[in-house]
Amino acid sequence: MRTTLLVLLILYSIISIPNISLQASELEFDGDSAFSYLEAQCDFGTRPPGSENLTQCRGYIVDILRSFGWDVILQNFTYRDVDCANIVAHDSVSQNVSIILGAHYDTRPLADHDPNPENRDESVMGANDGASGTAVLMELARILPTQIRNKIELVFFDAEDSGSINGWQWIVGSNYYVDQMSPEIIANITMMILVDMVGDTNLRLQRELYSTRDLQNEVWSIAAHLGYDAIFQDSNGGYIIDDHHPFLNVGIPSLDIIHHDPFPATWHTIHDIPDRCNPDSLESVGRVLEYFITNTTGWTGEYEPNFVFPIELTLIGIFSVVAIITIAVYIRRK
Numbered sequence: 161m162r163t164t165l166l167v168l169l170i171l172y173s174i175i176s177i178p179n180i181s182l183q184a185s186e187l188e189f190d191g192d193s194a195f196s197y198l199e200a201q202c203d204f205g206t207r208p209p210g211s212e213n214l215t216q217c218r219g220y221i222v223d224i225l226r227s228f229g230w231d232v233i234l235q236n237f238t239y240r241d242v243d244c245a246n247i248v249a250h251d252s253v254s255q256n257v258s259i260i261l262g263a264h265y266d267t268r269p270l271a272d273h274d275p276n277p278e279n280r281d282e283s284v285m286g287a288n289d290g291a292s293g294t295a296v297l298m299e300l301a302r303i304l305p306t307q308i309r310n311k312i313e314l315v316f317f318d319a320e321d322s323g324s325i326n327g328w329q330w331i332v333g334s335n336y337y338v339d340q341m342s343p344e345i346i347a348n349i350t351m352m353i354l355v356d357m358v359g360d361t362n363l364r365l366q367r368e369l370y371s372t373r374d375l376q377n378e379v380w381s382i383a384a385h386l387g388y389d390a391i392f393q394d395s396n397g398g399y400i401i402d403d404h405h406p407f408l409n410v411g412i413p414s415l416d417i418i419h420h421d422p423f424p425a426t427w428h429t430i431h432d433i434p435d436r437c438n439p440d441s442l443e444s445v446g447r448v449l450e451y452f453i454t455n456t457t458g459w460t461g462e463y464e465p466n467f468v469f470p471i472e473l474t475l476i477g478i479f480s481v482v483a484i485i486t487i488a489v490y491i492r493r494k
């Protein structure tokens with residue numbers, strides 16, 4: 161009798177092990193769609209903080225997010241007499257935000273790393289440095305399942321990329337954003353994921369070293385599972401000052417997904433244009449995030465290729481078997 165019970169318990173525990181296996185073909189993030197958002201931002205011209213181009217681009221981003229059903233607010237602030245604004249998007253039905261996805265949408269006012277000194281007074285188009293991360297977030301806004309949107313906040317930071325120009329600091333928008341968070345809100349956030357410079361044709365993502373290692377391990381293992389290990393390289397890069405910093409400083413696990421060590425050749429040059437970017441690069445990062453976010457929030461939706469035996473049924477099954485055996489033993493003894 162004991163042996164039978166043991167066998168039954170083992171059988172139940174085997175079939176109740178969650179076994180979700182998503183394939184890249186089941187993900188919806190579309191690189192071409194994301195690339196169209198990258199190009200559309202660049203169509204406004206270079207977009208440094210306070211510029212008319214950035215104001216128009218901001219309006220475009222807000223309109224697109226609203227068309228996908230998100231509630232959008234502008235978090236306005238002034239820095240060194242320049243009007244700036246972070247764009248914050250929430251689910252329009254309910255909010256129980258635990259995951260923040262971020263990108264900066266401003267571009268660098270000066271191409272101060274251009275190999276040609278004559279170009280260094282020009283501003284940067286920021287197809288990769290600015291538009292690429294923003295485009296990934298916009299495409300996620302389009303395809304993320306409505307069932308999980310209430311857990312997500314999308315934040316597009318202003319004033320990230322003017323550091324060391326005219327006395328400006330780096331990451332001004334994200335610092336302002338975190339300054340405005342209450343302790344209660346901070347306590348509810350389980351993670352922040354930043355995407356920055358993820359559009360280069362030869363995208364190479366090494367591990368950024370300020371990032372929370374456990375979170376990074378999760379995302380990197382998903383990238384390998386989906387076949388993107390040539391892009392998400394399993395090697396340490398460097399320490400990057402980026403918009404994940406203020407979140408780390410208040411204790412929120414944070415990850416920066418960024419092309420660095422070295423930065424792409426177009427970084428802070430006039431050559432940071434859409435021609436040097438690629439839909440496939442955006443798609444690899446977008447799909448890894450889609451997969452990760454969808455699983456992390458506990459919603460599996462259509463993505464259930466393998467049978468998952470619900471834990472409740474498993475417990476009911478075990479209790480029933482025990483009850484039947486107990487009754488059987490009781491009747492026998494009688």
Ligand SMILES: [Zn+2]
Nearest residue numbers: 268289321428
């Ligand atoms: Zn930059």
